[in-house]
Amino acid sequence: MSDKPAKYCKESRAIKALMVLPPETNHYGTMFGGKVMAYIDDIAAISATRHARTSVVTASIDSVDFLRPIRSGQSVCLEAFVIWTHRAAVEVFVKVIAEEMLTGERTVCATSFVTFVALDVKGEKQLVPAVVPETDLEKLLYDGAPERARKRLEKREQSKALAKRFGTKSLWLAE
Numbered sequence: 687m688s689d690k691p692a693k694y695c696k697e698s699r700a701i702k703a704l705m706v707l708p709p710e711t712n713h714y715g716t717m718f719g720g721k722v723m724a725y726i727d728d729i730a731a732i733s734a735t736r737h738a739r740t741s742v743v744t745a746s747i748d749s750v751d752f753l754r755p756i757r758s759g760q761s762v763c764l765e766a767f768v769i770w771t772h773r774a775a776v777e778v779f780v781k782v783i784a785e786e787m788l789t790g791e792r793t794v795c796a797t798s799f800v801t802f803v804a805l806d807v808k809g810e811k812q813l814v815p816a817v818v819p820e821t822d823l824e825k826l827l828y829d830g831a832p833e834r835a836r837k838r839l840e841k842r843e844q845s846k847a848l849a850k851r852f853g854t855k856s857l858w859l860a861e
Contacts (some may be wrong), residue, residue: 688773688813695817695824698737698768698778702729706760706784716755717762722782722796723750725764730778730800733766738776738814742802745775746838754795756784762795769824770831774811776802777834779827799834 702725710721727744734742756762763783770777782796804812819828 688815690813690815692816692818693737693768695767695769695819695821695828698733698766700729700732700736700766701763702732703761703763706756706758706762708758711758714755715758717757719750719752722752722756722762723747725762726750726766726780726782726796726798727800729764729766730780730798731802733768733778733780734776734800734802734804737768737771737817738802738804738812740812740814741805741807742776743805744800745803746801746842748799748801748834748838750796750798752796754784754793756782756795759787761785761787766800767824768817769819769827770835771814771817772835773813774804775835776804776814777831778802801835801838 704725706717710717712718727747731742731744761784763785764780765783766778766780768776769779778800780798780800781794782798783792784795785792804814806812817828819825
């Protein structure tokens with residue numbers, strides 16, 4: 687564990703808001719999923735860096751659950767905060783909300799769990815402060831983190847095995 691004092695979840699809170707414009711949408715007039723994912727990674731990195739106060743790199747995006755479409759002309763607000771840490775790992779929860787600007791109607795459109803690894807200036811793993819959850823939601827997310835971490839490690843091992851099996855040859859070329 688880090689010798690740095692623990693921090694509250696709220697200390698890492700980061701918010702990003704923007705208008706959804708036509709170049710960010712597909713032929714249905716809804717925001718590209720890849721664009722949403724890029725914004726999620728960006729705001730989560732800000733949150734993780736704010737918590738660790740050192741450089742971080744994305745290690746895993748456990749899930750991005752798209753719940754509702756985000757349409758051109760709406761605003762989109764992403765909110766992120768650190769929910770758990772373990773040694774050099776920092777897990778961030780991100781919520782994406784779309785707002786209909788003329789009515790004020792707001793809808794949760796996506797949620798995501800993103801994990802980062804904290805690095806020092808030499809690129810070595812850096813221990814990070816622990817997290818102190820305060821609210822019921824923070825406690826719920828915090829309590830579920832060890833199980834998510836276990837599943838993440840299991841999935842990572844599966845991915846390594848697949849990468850080893852398939853190697854660098856094209857999947858469509860005859861062996």
